[in-house]
Amino acid sequence: MNIRTKRITREQYAMLRRRLVRRDQLICDIMLQTGYRISDVLSLQKSQLKSCRLDVVEQKTGKRRVTHIASRTLEQLRKYATHERGPLLFDVAPSTVYRHITQAAKSLGYKNISAHSFRKLYAWEYCQRYGLAATQKEMLHENIETTILYVYDINELTMEIGEEVEK
Numbered sequence: 001m002n003i004r005t006k007r008i009t010r011e012q013y014a015m016l017r018r019r020l021v022r023r024d025q026l027i028c029d030i031m032l033q034t035g036y037r038i039s040d041v042l043s044l045q046k047s048q049l050k051s052c053r054l055d056v057v058e059q060k061t062g063k064r065r066v067t068h069i070a071s072r073t074l075e076q077l078r079k080y081a082t083h084e085r086g087p088l089l090f091d092v093a094p095s096t097v098y099r100h101i102t103q104a105a106k107s108l109g110y111k112n113i114s115a116h117s118f119r120k121l122y123a124w125e126y127c128q129r130y131g132l133a134a135t136q137k138e139m140l141h142e143n144i145e146t147t148i149l150y151v152y153d154i155n156e157l158t159m160e161i162g163e164e165v166e167k
Contacts, residue, residue, distance in 0.1 A: 006112040006153060007120035012105075016113070019104035026073075026080055027090060027097055028118055030054075034067040035122035035139060038097060038115040044089040046081045049074060063140045123150040 008016070013032065017025050030041045039059040048054060052068045069077075081089055098115045105113035119139075127135040127147075136147040 004112065004149075005114050005116045005120065007124050007150075008105075008110070008113050008117040009121070012108070012110055012113065013118070013121070015108055016101070016104050016110070019107060020100060022080070023090060023092065024097055024100050026077060028101065028115075029073050029076075030069060031115065031118035032122060033069045033073060035119050035126070036065075036067070037119060038094045040065075042088070042090050042092065042094055042097070045087050046084070046089050047087065049078050049081060049089070058140065061140060065140060120150050123147065127151045 013028070017028060020028065027038070027041050030036060030044070031038065034041075034054060036054075036056060037058070037060060040056050043056065043059055044054070052071055052074050053066060054069060055064065055066045057064050077089065084091055094115075101115050102113070105111075105117075123135055123139055126138055130138070132144065132147060132151065135151060136144050139147060139150065141147045141150075
């Protein structure tokens with residue numbers, strides 16, 4: 001059976017964040033505010049911290065995506081950047097951050113929560129505001145089916161379909 005990564009809730013995020021070191025908290029904040037994959041966050045350069053606007057070429061797809069982060073997050077990132085050597089904002093392997101997030105989630109009893117859960121929450125919240133088609137465009141998904149898998153938990157989708165059939 002294929003276990004899919006679930007969308008994290010805001011409440012779960014708040015609890016999980018407390019269990020992470022500062023670096024990982026900032027990485028998660030960026031993923032949550034932008035919908036970037038962990039590989040995209042870890043490719044960020046210190047020189048990109050000139051404004052709240054982030055312009056990234058996705059590592060997975062090669063597609064360009066422009067997003068924004070909160071000014072408070074930008075300030076925290078600038079402060080953090082003063083302690084890192086080299087051009088990268090975060091000098092850490094994706095597997096390390098992924099493992100920290102997964103371990104923190106498990107310690108809280110959360111199942112199927114990983115770094116990708118933040119991207120799913122971003123997509124879900126975006127969809128609530130702008131609709132499914134806009135979310136597909138925002139996430140740079142070629143197929144609407146991919147966006148549907150991000151936005152809906154399969155159990156939620158099954159319940160909604162069942163409710164529609166009953167009407």
